[in-house]
Amino acid sequence: DAGVIQSPRHEVTEMGQEVTLRCKPISGHNSLFWYRQTMMRGLELLIYFNNNVPIDDSGMPEDRFSAKMPNASFSTLKIQPSEPRDSAVYFCASSLGGGARGYTFGSGTRLTVV
């Protein structure tokens, strides 16, 4: 099992540009989570899906952020337009059974907006 796969590993973009982060969960896992990590705010939950359906997006900071899960093996997190304060490490995680089972995290995408 290759684990949770995220791409790209690093992204540097200019302010105002669109950024798309990608995630492939572990096959068979039915829950997918997007987190953002900064020194000041720690690891924040942005949105999560159960069986490809968005359940809770209350952590999405602004309308500039959107996430989709078109099928069980793929999800995207999009920021449009990006701003310097969006600079962070974005993690995707998947699990079988929501929060009552262990999460497996991807390696993360380090986003820098200049």
Add this chain to the structure above:
Amino acid sequence: GENVEQHPSTLSVQEGDSAVIKCTYSDSASNYFPWYKQELGKRPQLIIDIRSNVGEKKDQRIAVTLNKTAKHFSLHITETQPEDSAVYFCPSNFGNEKLTFGTGTRLTIIP
């Protein structure tokens, strides 16, 4: 929803000594208590978890204890080694749907 308080926020321990991190929760219905470890520059990883019908669980040098009456659970690391240096999280478990993590405890092992 569940609220979990973790302390200390930072902890320095001499190599070979023990380290203890404690988390206090508010929802008496909570039944799943995981611990995650995140080494510098890496992803968070589940290292041990416990369910409410168990009081203690061990895995080599790490153990988790649960006190349901006092509503707290703790991570114990014995014979600490440099590779134990990391950030440790005890995330809140909301209705078994999602985990919320916060800033964790930064553990530094002093050689």
